[in-house]
Amino acid sequence: MxxxxxxxxxxxxxxxxxxxxxxxxxxxxxxxxxxxxxxxxxxxxxxxxxxxxxxxxxxxxxxxxxxxxxxxxxxxxxxVGYVFQGAALFDSMTVAENLVLGLYEHGERDTSLLNNEIRTNLVNVGLLPDPKSLSEDGFAKAYDILANKKPSELSGGMRKRVGVARALVGTPKxxxxxxxxxxxxxxxxxxxxxxxxxxxxxxxxxxxxxxxxxxxxxxxxxxxxxxxxxxxxxxxxxxxxxxxxxxxxxxxxxxxxxxxxxxxxxxxxxxxx
Amino acid sequence: MIGNIFAAVGRGVMGFFAELGRIVLLLIAVFRYVPSAFRSRRLVLEQMSVIGVSSLPLVLLVGSFTGAIAALQATNLFAKFNLLALARPFVGGSIATVVFTELSPVLTALVIAGRVGGSIAAQIGTMKVSEQIDALEMMAIHPDRYLAMPRVLAAMTMMPILIIFSNLVAILGAFFLVILKFNFTSVDYFISVRNFFSVTEILTGLLKSLTFGMATALIGCYVGFRTDGGAEGVGQSTVRSFTLSSAAILVLDAIFGYVL
Structure with a gap:
């Protein structure tokens, strides 16, 4: 409270x-x-x-x-997750790097854990489809394309969603x-x-x-x-x-x-x- | 009227010391995070590449012309008083001294202040106005550690290296000029350099450059962190960073000149 x-x-x-x-x-x-x-x-x-x-x-x-x-x-x-007005994504980083920067800088190096965090939160905000709705390869391809994009390659709505996904990393209260x-x-x-x-x-x-x-x-x-x-x-x-x-x-x-x-x-x- | 003038001067002086105090606090914060540099080595190496490797072509250009112009002025002066023959054994050494201790560190630092200091202020300033600094804070990442420490450390490391390159090309620039224009032999020139310059002069230049690098990056970060007002504010910060860095370099150079 x-x-x-x-x-x-x-x-x-x-x-x-x-x-x-x-x-x-x-x-x-x-x-x-x-x-x-x-x-x-x-x-x-x-x-x-x-x-x-x-x-x-x-x-x-x-x-x-x-x-x-x-x-x-x-x-x-x-x-606490915070979604900023203009999303405040880091321009020089990819979507994936933006999402897990906080975890990485606090010493988390487990790639599977980081990838899982990225995947889960991009699905949560609807930027990736539910993994069950696609084949494993199809989902991996969609994930790769999105995760490696820079913020400048995203639309305004997508940037906001990435901002929300970043705020959700680490399951905030x-x-x-x-x-x-x-x-x-x-x-x-x-x-x-x-x-x-x-x-x-x-x-x-x-x-x-x-x-x-x-x-x-x-x-x-x-x-x-x-x-x-x-x-x-x-x-x-x-x-x-x-x-x-x-x-x-x-x-x-x-x-x-x-x-x-x-x-x-x-x-x-x-x-x- | 006089009271207003005193008030304005007083405000200016207080503002100057307040700003100086904040820069010193940032410096202390940066040094506090230096022990974490190994953990943040990726960030430090990135900045070393930006500040050092990317600046090298410009530094080499400036260095070679600095040496050539120093040689031209020195030899012209001796020639003007018909002392060139007498001065011949000292020309190389005097050029080396002035290049190693003054011209190379100061001119390179001013060039770096324009190229790197402005870019640091613009980059951090843009992050400030677009709330990226707040985003870092929300991820529990201290901006002094993530942004300022790598830049200051990289500038302190790379400036002396750039100066070594600048010194080398400056001596070569001076060498080619005196050979082509004043018919020196390479033996005349390099024996003079060897006889009259001391390693202390090079070390003095390197110590200066380390300090200039620190001041440039520190001021760039400080100005960037205090940016507000959108794109216009970022533009103003870029100019302000260059102005303050240049002034700091000249003041530090004067202090070095007095102390050493």
């Missing part, structure tokens, strides 16, 4: 978080929404100790993150997703949402998802937290969010829905002459 208690964080004169308190239960998906610049990504980075709060406490499984030394932080992070569907088309966004749901249920992980996408909220969330100007403006279930009379919440939902509708109602492309 993650407990955030009265956390403040500023960058120079800008007060990003102003007394945020919340609890994230185990085994559920908590979605954090809010406008750009309201401190969603900062909150996620505070939880994993990539940033330090100015005041307040953050506790993971009963241990204070803000008091951890470097060794304790690294130990805690081995149980928590997986954090920082805007996993940003910049993706609606179909790929839906695939990523389905993936987040599947992984939460299948692997029994605790997920925290940051998103602007209200449709992702309805699809993924057990609980929704809305940040507005550095404070928690809403904390409840997706249904409560939908039914909330709060004008700020309603404006956020309507504006997003209008953007999606506008996309859907875009004028048709004229036929070729």
């Amino acid at each position: 993650i407990v955030i208690d009265n956390v403040y964080k500023s960058f120079g004169p800008k007060h990003v978080l102003r007394g945020v308190s919340m609890e994230i239960p185990d085994g559920k998906s908590t979605v954090i929404i809010g406008r750009s610049g309201t401190g969603k990504s900062v909150l996620l980075k505070l939880i994993v100790g990539l940033l330090q709060p100015d005041s307040g406490t953050i506790t993971i499984d009963g241990r204070r993150v803000d008091l951890m030394d470097e060794k304790e932080l690294y130990e805690m992070r081995r149980h 928590y997986v954090f997703y920082d805007e996993p569907t940003t910049g993706l088309d609606p179909i790929t966004s839906e695939q990523i949402d389905n993936l987040v749901c599947d992984l939460t249920h299948k692997l029994d992980v605790t997920s925290i998802v940051i998103t602007h996408d209200i449709f992702s909220v309805y699809k993924v969330a057990h609980a929704v937290v809305m940040l507005e100007e550095g404070v928690i403006h809403f904390n409840g279930s997706p249904r409560q969010l939908q039914q909330s009379p709060d004008p700020v919440v309603q404006e956020f939902i309507e504006r997003y829905a209008m953007t999606r509708t506008a996309d859907a109602l875009a004028p048709p492309v004229p036929p070729d002459k």
